[in-house]
Amino acid sequence: MKTRHTPLPTEGEQAGTLRRVASNLYRMEPYGTYYAVNKKDGKQFRQSLKTKDRKLAERRLREVMEKVERLKAGTGRLTFGEIAKQFIGSELAARDLKRQSRADCLVRIASLQRTWRGLSLTPVRDIKTKDCEQWFAGRKQQIHAQRLNNELGILKQILAFAEREGFIMSNPATPIRRVKIVAVEPTIPTRDQFTLLVATLRKMGNHDAADFVELLGYSGTRRNEGASLTWGDIDFDRGTFRVTGGAEGTKNRQTRRVPLFPNLRRFLLNLRQQRGDTIQTDARIMRIQQCRDGIHLACKLAGLPPFDHHAMRHFFASNAIEQNIDFRVIAGWLGHKDGGLLVAKVYGHLCVQHSDAMARRMTFSATAGTPANVVPIENASS
Numbered sequence: 001m002k003t004r005h006t007p008l009p010t011e012g013e014q015a016g017t018l019r020r021v022a023s024n025l026y027r028m029e030p031y032g033t034y035y036a037v038n039k040k041d042g043k044q045f046r047q048s049l050k051t052k053d054r055k056l057a058e059r060r061l062r063e064v065m066e067k068v069e070r071l072k073a074g075t076g077r078l079t080f081g082e083i084a085k086q087f088i089g090s091e092l093a094a095r096d097l098k099r100q101s102r103a104d105c106l107v108r109i110a111s112l113q114r115t116w117r118g119l120s121l122t123p124v125r126d127i128k129t130k131d132c133e134q135w136f137a138g139r140k141q142q143i144h145a146q147r148l149n150n151e152l153g154i155l156k157q158i159l160a161f162a163e164r165e166g167f168i169m170s171n172p173a174t175p176i177r178r179v180k181i182v183a184v185e186p187t188i189p190t191r192d193q194f195t196l197l198v199a200t201l202r203k204m205g206n207h208d209a210a211d212f213v214e215l216l217g218y219s220g221t222r223r224n225e226g227a228s229l230t231w232g233d234i235d236f237d238r239g240t241f242r243v244t245g246g247a248e249g250t251k252n253r254q255t256r257r258v259p260l261f262p263n264l265r266r267f268l269l270n271l272r273q274q275r276g277d278t279i280q281t282d283a284r285i286m287r288i289q290q291c292r293d294g295i296h297l298a299c300k301l302a303g304l305p306p307f308d309h310h311a312m313r314h315f316f317a318s319n320a321i322e323q324n325i326d327f328r329v330i331a332g333w334l335g336h337k338d339g340g341l342l343v344a345k346v347y348g349h350l351c352v353q354h355s356d357a358m359a360r361r362m363t364f365s366a367t368a369g370t371p372a373n374v375v376p377i378e379n380a381s382s
Helices: 054-070 080-094 099-115 129-140 145-164 191-203 207-219 223-228 262-275 292-302 309-322 327-334 341-346 348-359
Strands: 005-008 016-022 025-029 034-040 043-048 240-243 256-259
Touching: 016 034, 025 054, 034 054, 043 054, 080 099, 080 145, 099 129, 099 145, 129 145, 191 207, 191 292, 191 309, 207 223, 207 262, 207 292, 207 309, 256 327, 309 327, 309 341, 327 341
Parallel strands: none
Antiparallel strands: 005 016, 016 025, 025 034, 034 043, 240 256
């Protein structure tokens, strides 16, 4: 059998020579690393087997050959943009996603193709790990870590889809790791700040936004949960209200029933009285679905930090912690299923204050107020 020699520069090594040792199996000389080399659909596939052991190389070669055989004929020039469309139409469509979650995925795909120049028109088989790393490094300088991780996640999903469908042998984005998210303490309104925010919104004439802020601050609901509450969800007689999330559902897709807190009850009764007795049970309590711009403007006018909808949920939770309410109970009100772990994590600084306050109650002492007939230990021998 005639031996073939193929020059090849390798990652981490100087240029060497590939020497054929068996069908589709080559060894890099003088380093000894084995490679799989095959050709299909007019394209050569060359992959390091990452071993110098012949038997292990042969086993890994079989795995590589199986992957090559699974590659679909005639799809070698399919672009990333074409694969992304297939991913959206099949993989993404088959998932049980909320409308907003699906919309978020589409935004990430669009952002990925916009920020990676030429990606849409690049044949998916030509995308290498170094290309993914180069995009990732550049994007890291432009956006927040969480958003970066989200875009990386959708890139990996699309390429994993391409691998499963036989368009590529392996996912080139797999080696890239997500960046670490540095936890930041949430900016929580104080009671004075909350009161000032509501008053400023009403002074601006934006009563719908003021009502929305009060509802979120008194109920602890998420924005979409508060916006979807109807009068039929409020049970004044039993003192509870039901959180369904409306058509979108709650974050965990489960309905929860929460106590009708005194301040929430007063707010809703006043609101119902202001609007008259013609309210229908299926009518939404809030007349708007969000008030982000109104909150931001009011914060600017009042000299407050830039709060948002979610800050009102933090406000609710912080008030509950200050009232010494058990974390598990708070978690149930907020719709968490972790028994209070997330509450303790997010509000760790408040938990420390709460712990310090509780610690000051630990005043019991065995030596305080010792009865007169008890002899102190140091004098017992005498």
